[in-house]
Amino acid sequence: MNRSRHPGTDAIKSKGWLLAKKWLILRRFSQLSILSLFLLGPWFGVWIITGNLSSSLTLKTLPLTDPYILLQTLFAGHTPETTAITGAIIVLLFYALVGGRVFCSWVCPINMITDAAQWLREQLKISGSSTMSRRTRYWILAATLILPLVTGSIAWELVNPVSIVQRGLIFGMGLAWFIVVTIFLLDLLVSRRGWCSHLCPVGAFYSLLGTHSLIRVRADAREQCDDCMDCFMVCPEQQVIRPALKGQLDKNTNKIIGPVITSSNCTNCGRCIDVCAKDVFHFGLRLNNKVNDTGNNNKTHSNNISEQLNHSSGVEVL
Amino acid sequence: MSTQSTQTTGKVSLNSRRKFLLDSARAAGAASLVALGVGLYSRQSVSLPASAIRPPGALDEEDFLGACIRCGMCVRDCPYDTLKLATFGDKVTTGTPFFKARDIPCEMCDDIPCVKACPTGALDHSLDNIDDARMGLAVLIDEENCLNFQGLRCDVCYRICPVIDKAITLEMEHNVRSGKHAMFIPTVHSEHCTGCGKCERACVLENTAIRVMPYELAKGELGHHYRWGWKEKNEAGESLVAPDVEHQYNLPQGQSYDIQGEGLIINDRESDATPFGANPLETLNNNSLNAGGTK
Numbered sequence: 001m002n003r004s005r006h007p008g009t010d011a012i013k014s015k016g017w018l019l020a021k022k023w024l025i026l027r028r029f030s031q032l033s034i035l036s037l038f039l040l041g042p043w044f045g046v047w048i049i050t051g052n053l054s055s056s057l058t059l060k061t062l063p064l065t066d067p068y069i070l071l072q073t074l075f076a077g078h079t080p081e082t083t084a085i086t087g088a089i090i091v092l093l094f095y096a097l098v099g100g101r102v103f104c105s106w107v108c109p110i111n112m113i114t115d116a117a118q119w120l121r122e123q124l125k126i127s128g129s130s131t132m133s134r135r136t137r138y139w140i141l142a143a144t145l146i147l148p149l150v151t152g153s154i155a156w157e158l159v160n161p162v163s164i165v166q167r168g169l170i171f172g173m174g175l176a177w178f179i180v181v182t183i184f185l186l187d188l189l190v191s192r193r194g195w196c197s198h199l200c201p202v203g204a205f206y207s208l209l210g211t212h213s214l215i216r217v218r219a220d221a222r223e224q225c226d227d228c229m230d231c232f233m234v235c236p237e238q239q240v241i242r243p244a245l246k247g248q249l250d251k252n253t254n255k256i257i258g259p260v261i262t263s264s265n266c267t268n269c270g271r272c273i274d275v276c277a278k279d280v281f282h283f284g285l286r287l288n289n290k291v292n293d294t295g296n297n298n299k300t301h302s303n304n305i306s307e308q309l310n311h312s313s314g315v316e317v318l
Numbered sequence: 319m320s321t322q323s324t325q326t327t328g329k330v331s332l333n334s335r336r337k338f339l340l341d342s343a344r345a346a347g348a349a350s351l352v353a354l355g356v357g358l359y360s361r362q363s364v365s366l367p368a369s370a371i372r373p374p375g376a377l378d379e380e381d382f383l384g385a386c387i388r389c390g391m392c393v394r395d396c397p398y399d400t401l402k403l404a405t406f407g408d409k410v411t412t413g414t415p416f417f418k419a420r421d422i423p424c425e426m427c428d429d430i431p432c433v434k435a436c437p438t439g440a441l442d443h444s445l446d447n448i449d450d451a452r453m454g455l456a457v458l459i460d461e462e463n464c465l466n467f468q469g470l471r472c473d474v475c476y477r478i479c480p481v482i483d484k485a486i487t488l489e490m491e492h493n494v495r496s497g498k499h500a501m502f503i504p505t506v507h508s509e510h511c512t513g514c515g516k517c518e519r520a521c522v523l524e525n526t527a528i529r530v531m532p533y534e535l536a537k538g539e540l541g542h543h544y545r546w547g548w549k550e551k552n553e554a555g556e557s558l559v560a561p562d563v564e565h566q567y568n569l570p571q572g573q574s575y576d577i578q579g580e581g582l583i584i585n586d587r588e589s590d591a592t593p594f595g596a597n598p599l600e601t602l603n604n605n606s607l608n609a610g611g612t613k
Contacts, residue, residue, distance in 0.1 A: 041394070054413075055389035055437045065437060069387045073438060076384025084387070084437040132348070133341035139349030147357050153383035155360035157413060163388065164406050167413055171390050174405025 006122070007233035008275035015277070023270030030106045038170050052167045053107070054157075055087060063087035068205040069163070072156060076148035092209065098268070100210025104196060104203045105236075105269035109166050113180055114196045117187035118236075129192040134239065134265070137197075137204035144201045161195070162202045193236045197265075211264040217272060218284040219245045219259045225280050231272035240266040245280065247291060258289035367409045368531055370416040371515060373401055374424065374451035375433040375441040379532075385440035388413030392432035392441060398425045401432060419515020419530045424453060426480050426514050449481065454513030455536035456486070456506045460527040469493045469501045475517035475528050476504050484510035486517065504528065508537060 011020040018025075038056070040046040049058050055065040065087030073080055095103055105111055144156035157163060161179045168176035186194045196203055219225075222245050231245070232238050240263035242248060247256045273281040366372075366379055373392050376382050392415050393401040400422045404410035415432075417424065426448045433441040445451060456475075458464060465472035466488075479486040488502040504517075506528075515530040530536075551557050567575040574583045 047394075050394040050435075051389040051391045054387045055391065057391060057435075057437075063437060065387070065389075070438075073385055073387060078381065078385035078438065078440070080385070081437060081439040081443060084439075087437060133345040135341060136345035136348050139342075139345045140352055143349045143353035144356075147353060147360065148384060151357060151360045152380055153360050153411075154387070155356050157388055158359055158411065159356055164412060167388060167390065167403065168406060171393070171403040172405045175407030176405065179406065 007230040010228060010230065010277035011275045013277070015279075020274050023274050027106055027269060028112070031109065031112055034107055035109055035166070035169065038166070042170055052163070052170050054163055054167070055084060062090075064091055066163075067092045067209070068202055069154065069157065071205075072145065072148045072154045075145050076152050076154055095206060095209050096213060098210075098215045099213040099266070100206035100208065100264060101203060101267035102210070102215075103206045104200075105267035108162055108202070109169065110162050110183060110200075111196065113165075113184050114187045114193065114236075117184045118193060121188050121192065126188065130190055130194075132191055132194065132198045134198050134237075137199055137201055137207075140199060141201035141204040141208075156201065160202065162200070196267075197236050203267075207264045212286075213264070214285055214287075215268060215283060216286045217261045217266060217268060217270065217281050219261065219280050220282065220284070221278065221280045222247060222259055224278040226278060228277070230275040230277075231281070234271040234275050236267060236269065236271075237263070237265040239263070241272060256291045258291055260284070260286050260289040262286065262289070366411070366416075366532065368535055369418055369420070369529075370404075370410045371419060371424075371453050371513060371530055371532075373415050373417070373432045373441055374426075374430060374448060374453055374512070375436075375443070375445035376453070377440060377442060382440050383411060383414070385438050386414050387438055387440070389437065390415065391435040391437065395431040395435035397427065397431065398422060400424050417515070419518040420526060421519075423515035423519040424451075424512075425516075426451070426512060449510075449512060451512045451514075452533065454515070454530040454532055455508050456511050456513065456515070456517050456528055456530050457536045458504055458506060458528045459531075460523075463523055464504070464527040465522070466502055466504055469496060469499055471502065472522060473502065473504070474520045474522055478516045478520040480514060480516060481510045481512065485512070 008020055037049045038052060040048055041050060049056050051057055053066055054069050055063070057063055063083050063086055065084045067088040070080060070084055070088045073084075147155040161183055164176050164179055168174060183195050187196075191198060219241075225245060231241055235241055240261050243250075243257045243263075244259050244261045247259075249255070250257050268283070270283065273283065360383075372379070372382065373396075377385055388403070390403045390413070393403050400417045401415045402417060404412055404414050404416060406412050410416050428448060430445060430448050430451075433443060433445055435441075436443070458475075461467045473488065476482065476486045476488055485507055487505050487507065489505045491501045491503055493499040493501045513530045518526050518529045521528050547557075547559070565577075569575060569582075572585045574585065575581065576583055
């Protein structure tokens with residue numbers, strides 16, 4: 001691995017700029033379109049969607065409600081009206097199907113902030129990072145569900161950057177820019193991918209929601225992997241790639257792990273597909289997760305990458 | 319060879335277990351810190367500024383903060399731009415809807431679109447008549463500056479009130495200052511006031527003399543054991559405490575007193591004669607003699 005080289009350089013050479021940024025561009029398009037749809041009303045008086053990510057009404061008919069915030073109202077002891085319940089069920093089914101954290105990488109406006117921080121981190125070659133456990137988010141998720149039980153109010157919404165920033169853009173920012181700056185600096189200076197991949201309970205919730213989601217990234221062509229590490233460099237959840245890419249041995253079943261990235265922490269952002277010059281990855285279904293290649297081959301790959309990972313301080317694997 | 323390998327894997331799993339526990343403890347610690355901070359902050363933010371009024375049908379503040387998901391759809395469906403969403407850093411809980419009556423009061427739409435828009439029922443959907451809304455209670459808070467209290471006929475709050483002559487009435491009182499005029503005192507009746515805030519908006523003073531306040535600030539509450547005697551008596555038809563004793567006036571024979579009617583009634587013209595003689599001097603002498611006698 002050549003660390004001075006920007007990840008994706010080979011992919012741009014072999015596939016062309018557009019194909020090497022395909023999913024990134026689509027993702028930005030999705031994030032910005034969704035935000036624009038919400039902003040069309042307040043800015044131009046075109047009311048396609050009213051509300052915000054917490055709850056919205058599209059074309060005056062389709063209700064959508066964030067199941068995470070609705071869960072918090074339930075824990076606060078409130079029985080919601082059917083509109084909110086219907087909206088939450090629609091959202092639940094959608095993300096349970098396409099991958100919970102699709103919300104994180106395709107919808108959430110904070111993702112653009114943390115991606116920007118990560119980009120700058122690479123440009124400035126900031127490699128130090130405080131090591132937080134990626135499980136911290138699940139503890140925070142638990143805390144945000146206990147708080148309404150204790151206080152009777154949806155306490156997390158007082159500080160939730162995801163909803164505060166999106167709501168702020170639509171209804172007025174107030175001091176919400178401070179949150180944007182704080183998250184940016186956290187990800188830039190304190191911890192690599194600190195917010196989205198370690199702390200955010202919204203992401204943790206959607207992670208759990210997408211545990212059995214149908215749409216997954218697959219490393220079907222994993223034997224073509226040349227260990228260039230580009231996918232690891234761009235991945236916000238680096239730990240999810242290795243089992244599927246390297247065909248590690250599953251300790252529980254004692255079998256070689258199949259090519260599907262099954263971890264629900266994977267955000268289905270598709271960046272690994274973009275930057276891989278060897279076209280190892282593609283979007284697919286989680287079905288048919290069988291091992292086609294020989295075990296020996298994988299073992300050597302596995303050892304290879306582990307050694308490299310141990311030597312590269314810039315990459316954190318938990 | 320095989321024992322050696324099991325030993326090393328055992329060591330590895332012990333290390334990884336220790337690492338797992340350590341990681342978990344750190345994560346739990348961080349999460350509890352977050353929970354503590356947010357929890358304390360949430361307790362503080364329960365107090366709503368008195369000038370911020372919740373939309374019609376809003377649940378009690380504590381329940382409201384557990385039910386409102388901060389989507390802002392009530393704000394969007396308000397045709398008069400009355401409702402606002404609190405921004406981050408506002409004194410009102412972030413993302414929750416409110417209005418300031420002095421800026422834009424509630425116009426009390428008959429179809430109550432804000433309540434209909436609420437997906438969770440933080441604005442109670444059972445509210446179907448806007449006159450039943452109790453967003454707050456108007457209070458004439460500054461009698462010293464209210465023009466009507468000076469004997470002037472401003473009457474603006476009374477005139478603008480959507481529930482005129484029920485929620486606000488003008489009560490005539492004697493104007494002590496001039497000694498010969500009347501004062502028309504705007505009087506709010508909680509039975510009918512919805513707390514829309516139109517009176518507060520309309521008040522002509524530089525700083526409004528009448529304003530909508532949260533119920534718990536605006537309204538007193540009687541001790542639960544307390545009963546108004548006259549109301550109980552009216553209902554029962556008689557006094558419940560003790561039988562009424564008819565008031566007795568100690569009047570000279572042949573005279574009576576009607577407190578609600580004629581006043582002093584002299585029944586017997588014959589007994590007009592007083593115990594006093596025609597000559598006042600005689601009377602005086604008699605009295606002084608009597609006084610001297612007792613001495």
